[in-house]
Amino acid sequence: MRFFGEKIPKYQMTKAPVSQAPCQSMGENNHGSLNELVEPVTQMKHQNVRCSAVPAVPQLVVTCEPTPSRTEHKTTKTSALSFCSHPDEESVCSDSGIGGSPAPSLFYRKLSNSSSTVLSPASSFEEYDEDFSEPCSAVTHNSQTDVGSDTKNDLLKPRNMVNSSPLPGPLKAASSWVQVVGHAGNFRTGPDGKLLKKFCELEQRCLQELMADTLRPYVPGYYGITQQDRQDYNTMDNLLAGFHSPCIMDCKMGSRTYLEEDLRRARESPQPRKDMYEKMVVVDPAAPTPEERVQQAVLKTRYMQWRESLSSTHTLGFRIEGIQKANGTCNTNFKKTKCKEQVIQALEDFVDKSIPILRSYLKRLEDLRQVLENSAFFRSHEVVGSSLLFVHDRTGKAGVWMIDFGKTLPVPPPLTLDHRTPWREGNREDGYLWGLDNFIDMLTTMLSARAE
Ligand SMILES: Nc1ncnc2c1ncn2[C@@H]1O[C@H](COP(=O)(O)OP(=O)(O)OP(=O)(O)O)[C@@H](O)[C@H]1O
Numbered sequence: 001m002r003f004f005g006e007k008i009p010k011y012q013m014t015k016a017p018v019s020q021a022p023c024q025s026m027g028e029n030n031h032g033s034l035n036e037l038v039e040p041v042t043q044m045k046h047q048n049v050r051c052s053a054v055p056a057v058p059q060l061v062v063t064c065e066p067t068p069s070r071t072e073h074k075t076t077k078t079s080a081l082s083f084c085s086h087p088d089e090e091s092v093c094s095d096s097g098i099g100g101s102p103a104p105s106l107f108y109r110k111l112s113n114s115s116s117t118v119l120s121p122a123s124s125f126e127e128y129d130e131d132f133s134e135p136c137s138a139v140t141h142n143s144q145t146d147v148g149s150d151t152k153n154d155l156l157k158p159r160n161m162v163n164s165s166p167l168p169g170p171l172k173a174a175s176s177w178v179q180v181v182g183h184a185g186n187f188r189t190g191p192d193g194k195l196l197k198k199f200c201e202l203e204q205r206c207l208q209e210l211m212a213d214t215l216r217p218y219v220p221g222y223y224g225i226t227q228q229d230r231q232d233y234n235t236m237d238n239l240l241a242g243f244h245s246p247c248i249m250d251c252k253m254g255s256r257t258y259l260e261e262d263l264r265r266a267r268e269s270p271q272p273r274k275d276m277y278e279k280m281v282v283v284d285p286a287a288p289t290p291e292e293r294v295q296q297a298v299l300k301t302r303y304m305q306w307r308e309s310l311s312s313t314h315t316l317g318f319r320i321e322g323i324q325k326a327n328g329t330c331n332t333n334f335k336k337t338k339c340k341e342q343v344i345q346a347l348e349d350f351v352d353k354s355i356p357i358l359r360s361y362l363k364r365l366e367d368l369r370q371v372l373e374n375s376a377f378f379r380s381h382e383v384v385g386s387s388l389l390f391v392h393d394r395t396g397k398a399g400v401w402m403i404d405f406g407k408t409l410p411v412p413p414p415l416t417l418d419h420r421t422p423w424r425e426g427n428r429e430d431g432y433l434w435g436l437d438n439f440i441d442m443l444t445t446m447l448s449a450r451a452e
C-alpha cells in the first residue's frame with residue numbers, strides 16, 4: 001500500500017460513485033465477490049474530482065539524531081506534503097522473486113508473509129533487547145522458506161535500511177520490536193523508542209486525524225515525519241513497548257482487501273503481475289484461469305480476491321496474517337485458514353489456552369467496537385487492508401490496536417459507512433465491523449466452551 005514516488009495518491013483523485021454501480025449478487029455471510037474483474041463493469045461512471053473530504057495536512061517537522069555510522073546526514077523535513085520519491089528503488093522483497101510489482105516506483109513489495117512456519121531470526125524477544133547494534137536486522141522477519149523468494153536479497157535489503165548505529169541507553173526499548181508481517185524494509189526503530197514506518201501520505205493523514213478522534217486510544221500515537229537518510233518516515237508509537245517477550249498476532253480486518261479505486265484502475269489499465277501468479281500457483285496450481293495460465297500473470301485485484309476467498313476474509317470478515325510467539329516462533333502460514341474451527345485453533349494456540357488473556361482481548365475488542373460505532377473518523381472512511389495488532393505477554397498484559405492505514409480513504413460526503421452492510425461496488429463498504437462482530441462472537445464462543 002505504499003505510494004512512494006506518486007505525486008498525489010490516485011485514490012484521492014477519484015470520487016467513487018455511490019449508487020450507479022451494478023450490484024454483484026453475493027450470498028449471505030459473504031462480503032466479497034470474485035466476479036468483478038471477470039466482467040468489466042461498463043455502467044460505472046467515475047468522476048475524476050478531487051475528494052474534498054481530505055483535510056489539509058499541517059506541516060510537521062520532526063528532527064532526530066543523525067546516524068553516526070553513515071556519511072549522509074539527515075536533512076530536516078520541510079514540507080509534509082512532498083512525497084519521498086524513490087522511483088528507482090527496487091522492490092525490497094518478493095514472495096516470488098520474479099519481478100515484483102509492475103509499477104515498482106509506486107509500490108513497495110511485501111516480504112514477510114511467509115507460507116511456512118519459521119523461526120524468528122532471534123529465538124526470543126529478550127535477545128532483541130540485547131542487540132543494540134542492529135535493532136531491526138534481528139527483528140525484521142523474512143520468510144526463508146518462501147518458495148521462489150530471493151532469500152539473500154530479501155535478507156540483506158531490509159538490513160541495509162536499518163540505522164545500525166549503537167543506540168544510547170534510554171533507547172534500549174527501541175530495539176524491542178518485531179515485525180510479524182508486511183512489507184520488508186518499511187520500518188525502522190527510531191529515537192525515543194518510536195517506530196518509523198516509510199512515509200505514505202494516506203497513512204499520515206489518517207494518523208493525524210485519528211489523533212483527534214475517539215479512536216485515539218486504539219491506534220499508535222503519531223508524532224509526525226522523521227527523515228533519515230533522505231527517506232521520510234511516519235513516526236509512531238511502538239506498540240510492543242512495555243511488553244516482555246510478547247506474543248503478537250496480526251489480523252487483517254474487513255471483507256475486502258483492495259480499494260474500489262484499485263478495481264477501476266485494473267479495468268482501465270490492467271497490469272497483470274507475474275509475481276502474484278507465482279504466489280498463486282505455489283498455493284494452488286489449479287487456481288489460475290486458462291487465460292492467466294497463458295499470460296503467467298494475474299491482476300493484483302484478482303490475486304487479492306483469490307486470497308480473500310481462500311482465507312476467512314470473505315466468510316468471517318477478517319483473517320489471521322501472522323503470529324509470533326514469545327519463544328520467537330513465527331507463523332505466517334495462514335493463507336488457507338478459512339473456517340471457524342481453524343481460526344479458533346490458531347487463536348487457542350496464540351493465547352496458549354489462557355482464559356484471562358482471552359477475556360482481556362474480548363473486553364478490549366468490545367470496547368473498540370463501541371468506540372468504532374461512534375467514531376466520526378470511522379464512519380467517514382473506507383478502511384481497507386488495516387490490521388488489528390494483538391499483543392500479550394506472560395505477565396497477563398494484553399492490548400489490541402488498529403494499525404496500517406495505507407489504504408484507508410475518506411468517502412465523499414455525505415456518504416457514510418456502517419462497515420457491516422455487505423459490499424456492492426460503489427457502496428465503499430469494507431465489512432470491518434462485520435468482521436469484528438464475528439471475531440467477538442468467536443472469542444465469546446471460545447470462552448463459554450472453556451467455562452463448560
Ligand atoms: N505501531 C506498531 N507497533 C508495533 N509493531 C507494529 C506497529 N506497526 C506495525 N507493526 C508491525 O509491523 C507489521 C506490519 O505492519 P503494517 O501492516 O503497518 O505494514 P505494511 O508493510 O503496511 O503491511 P501490508 O503488507 O499489510 O501492507 C505488523 O504485523 C506488526 O508486526
Ligand SMILES: O=P(O)(O)O[C@@H]1[C@H](O)[C@H](O)[C@@H](OP(=O)(O)O)[C@H](OP(=O)(O)O)[C@H]1O
Pocket residue numbers: 001002095101107108109110113257279300304307385407
Ligand atoms: O499476503 P500476500 O499473499 O503476500 O499478498 C500481499 C498482501 O495482499 C498485501 O496486503 C499487499 O500489499 P498492499 O496491502 O499494500 O496492497 C501485497 O501487494 P503488493 O505486492 O502490491 O505490495 C500483496 O502481495
